[in-house]
Amino acid sequence: MRYHIGDLDQETLLGLYEKMLKPRMIEEKMLILLRQGKISKWFSGIGQEAISVGVTAALKEEEYILPMHRNLGVFTTRDVPLNRLFSQWQGKAKGFTKGRDRSFHFGSQEHRIVGMISHLGPQLGVADGIALADVLRKKRRVTAAFTGEGATSEGDFHEALNVASVWNLPVLFCIENNGYGLSTPTNEQYNCEHLVDRAKGYGMECRIIDGNNILEVHSKIVELCKALRKRSRPVLLEFKTFRMRGHEEASGTKYVPEKLMKQWAKKDPISNYETFLLKEGVLSEKKIEGLKEKIAEEINANLELAFAEDAINSNVSNELNDVYHGFNYQEFKRNNEVKNIRFVDAISDGLRQSMEQHNELVIMGQDVAEYGGVFKITEGFVKQFGKKRVRNTPICESAIVSAAMGLSINGMKAVVEMQFADFVSSGFNPVVNYLAKVHYRWAQKADVVIRMPCGGGVGAGPFHSQTNEAWFTKTPGLKVVYPAFPEDAKGLLITAINDPNPVLFFEHKGLYRSVYGDVPENYYSIPLGVASLLKEGDEVTIVSYGAGVHWALETLENHPKLHADLIDLRSLQPLDWKAIYSSVRKTGRLIILQEDTLFGGIASDIAAQVMEQCFEYLDAPIKRVGSIETPVPFAKNLENDYLPRKRFEDVLLELVAY
Template sequence: MNFDRKQVTDAQLLDLYKRILKPRLIEEKMLILIRQGKVSKWFSGIGQEAISVGLTAVLDSDEYILPMHRNLGVFTGRNIPLYRLFSQWQGKANGFTKGRDRSFHFGTQEYKIIGMISHLGPQLGVADGIALANKLKQNGKVTAVFTGEGATSEGDFHEALNVASVWELPVLFIIENNGYGLSTPTNEQYRCENLADKGIGYGIESHIIDGNNILEVYNQLTDLVASMRKNPRPVLLEFKTFRMRGHEEASGTKYVPQELMDMWHKKDPVDNFRAYLKAEGILTEDYDEALRAELKKEIDENYKKASAEPAIAANLDEELNDVYKSYDFEAVNHNGSTENIRMIDAISQGLKQSMERHDNLVIMGQDIADYGGVFKITDGFVKVFGKDRVRNTPICESAIISAGMGLSINGYKAVVEMQFGDFVSTGFNPIVNYLAKVHYRWQENADVVVRMPCGAGVQAGPFHSQTNEAWFTKTPGLKVVYPAFPYDAKGLLATAINDPNPVMFFEHKALYRSMYQDVPTDYYTLPFGKASLLRDGQDVTIISFGAGVHWALETLDKHPDISADVLDLRTLQPLDTEAIFTSVKKTGRAIILQEDSLFGGVASDISAMIMEQCFEYLDAPVQRVGSLESAIPFTKALEDQYLPKQRFETALQELMAY
């Protein structure tokens, strides 16, 4: 291995040696603990420490790094107290996840490290969002994100590179090509000669670096980072390296040919750098032994400190309270001046007034800038707020939702518009596995609103008509809002943007231009978790949301003899169970109407809760009404048959006759 120190001083060389030796010695300690049965799992980075160490030595301490399992040098390089790392690995309270997540699945704002999730890909889009925030701040900061050669096959990798290229984001995309995705060799993963070549298709500068040569890593990164700070842009780096242990310790390395292990053993980054420093007279044997003794003492003392911590005791209240970031609703009352506007106008007005109120709010979506969105909700926004804050996106829902998470991490609010709510399926993973879980895992919040134009009744067919709220009400950590009226839509959208938690905001397309209401002209908010009692009756409780509310009201208008409470839920998570139970206990009958297909929907859970909490008050079985168990058809006759409006009328009459 050839080392070229260039302008690196002796002191810097010794500092790099200390930086690379420390994670190696920790790893050796962990392997002993594994064999002793004191640690259950470990993902070793032995053999590829130079990459993490070199990067962390180059970046400023306030520049974000998004590492993976084998990047222990990032954590030690940021000087996280070792006892906290040992506590994290043992699931103790002084770790970073309160025992809720393991190993390196955590982040810390204090040290500007944002941890991975097992799905790998989303963190690349998160890095885009962090870098976008830096670009908007014009602070000259660089963001670095790690991935492995295996994850370069994921769609998130390609989406994130494309977004970073189009938006010229200062992101270092770091591929640690260590030869194997678990046991699958690279020749079974991709056909290009080098992964760095993938940057060409996205117009991204790319480089190949010897990931085992600490000086090559350090010097090239020093030059690149300095250049990126002056000329913000994405750079793709492929580090050729190797992991000398298994994917994790239980995996072993039997699938690796011995000659390959022998070859990479000769390229050990720590041993080679030590030999170079000794040959140059920079590192003496006495200093090396003293340094090792010092580091081992620090490791042992911190391990003992963490081991002495008591095991975490389960606390039910704390567990449930940490699912969401606490938020005290800020009631903002309107001035009384109103105008009669459509639902689409109310949403547009609420979004615009929120943009005025929050100068750190960024809207992202397909065709939302000059074109104003396919429904024209953001029409004219670019002229007022500019393209930095009203951003057209490539067609890549996953990366953009992840970028919303990155914006939130770096001090911004994000609204992401799904062009149609159906398309959220291509961004499902970051919503349910990143946004929804991040506060519970390590107390970071996701200040992201995902707008969901949804619903049938406009003959748009199977891919533009779904109302898929049940996908998200099932997921702890998300809030789900589904207004039926313009007044509610405007006030609830303002609250959704104020709320620091992730919110899925459903907007029924059929109501956009058909539903008018007197709506306050100025900014106001409405609380989550409060249903609206639209009609007061004695004989039956009708529970619905979205377009179903209007179907219920129309049905009652045809049957004035039915005296009904009509509850518009408005928000599905949190759900106003108190209003539901109070009404059912009064009327003795309940019928729940949803537009979604029936099985597994919101109506099923509400029905079960009523049976559990109000059984002795019921005079008839709880009824559920939903759409057919099929995809949504295109033609009007088939769509009318699919939707539950007519079946609701029949079910309501049957319930009253029970």
């Protein structure tokens, strides 16, 4: 192995050696503890230390780095306290996730480290968002994101590279090509000679780097960082290396040919570099011994701290309280100046005034810039706020949701428009596995609103008509809002954007241009989790939201002698249980109307909860009305039969007459 010192001084040369030696010695200790049952799992990076250390040492402290589960050297090079790392791996309170996640599935804002999730790919889009925030603030910084050769087959990898290239984001995409994805060799994973060959398709620069040569890694990353800080753009890097142990320790390495293992053992990044430094006179046997003693003492002292720490205390209240980031709702009062506008205009007003209120709020989505979005909600926004803040995106929902998460990590706000709520399925993973869980895992807020144009009744067929709120009300960590009137839509959207938690904001397309209302012209807010009582009566409680509220109103108008409480939920998570219970205890009857199909929907949960909490007050069975159990059909007659609009009247009358 050839080493080129270049202009590095002896202190730097020695520092790189010590930075590699430390994670190696920690790993060797962890393997002992694993066999002793004192940690539960380990993903070894032995043989790959030069990559983690070389990249991290080349970045500035204020630049973010997104490691994987074999990048212990990232954490040690950033001087993350060892006792906290050891507590993390033992599931103790002084770790970074309070025992809620394991290994390297965490981040630390203090150290500008953003840990992985097991789904691998989304963190590359997160890196895009972090870098975008730096670009928008004109901070000349680089973001480095790690991935393995196996994860380059995921769609998120390709989406993130494309976004970074189109937006000229200063991201180093670092592929650690270590030969195997668990047991699957590279020749069964991709059919190009080098993974960086893919860069050409994205108009990106690329480099192949010897991942076992610390000086090559460090010098090339230093060079690239200088270039990217000067002219923002992404670079795809492939570090050629090898995984000397199993995917995780339980997997073993029996599937690896012994000859191949011996070849790579000779390329060990630490022993080779150590030999070189001895030859150059930078190191001596005595200095090596001294360094090992110092590191061993540090490891043992911090292990004692971690071992002495009590097992984490289980407290249900604490667990529930940490699902969401704290939000002190601030009321912005309505003024008396109102205008009668459509539902779609109210959404646009709320979004526009929020952009004025928050100068670091970014809107992203397909066709949202000059075109104004397919529903024209952001029409004119580019002229007022500029293309940097109103951003057309490629068709890559997963990468854009992940990028929104990256903006939040770097202190900005994001609103993502799903062109249609149906399309969120292409970005489902980062919504339910990243945005929803990130605060519970390591106290990082996900300051993201995802706008969801949804609903049937407009002849749009199976792929543009779903009302899929139940996908998200089931997922702890997400908030779900679903207004029925223009005034509510504007005020709730403003609150959703102010809320530092991820909010799915559903907007029924059928209401956009058919429903008008008097809407205050100023910037005002409506709290989440507070239902609206639209009509009062003592015969029956009707609970609905979205278009269902208008169907219920129409039915009540057709039956003026029927006296009902009509509750518009407005938000589904959080949900106003108090309003529901109070009404049911008064009327003794409950019917829940939703546009979604019944099985597994919000109506089922409301019915179950009311049975548990208000059973003794009920004078009749709870009724649920929803769409039939099919996809949403296109033809008008079929769609009319699919939707519950007509069926609701019959069920309501039956319930009142029970």
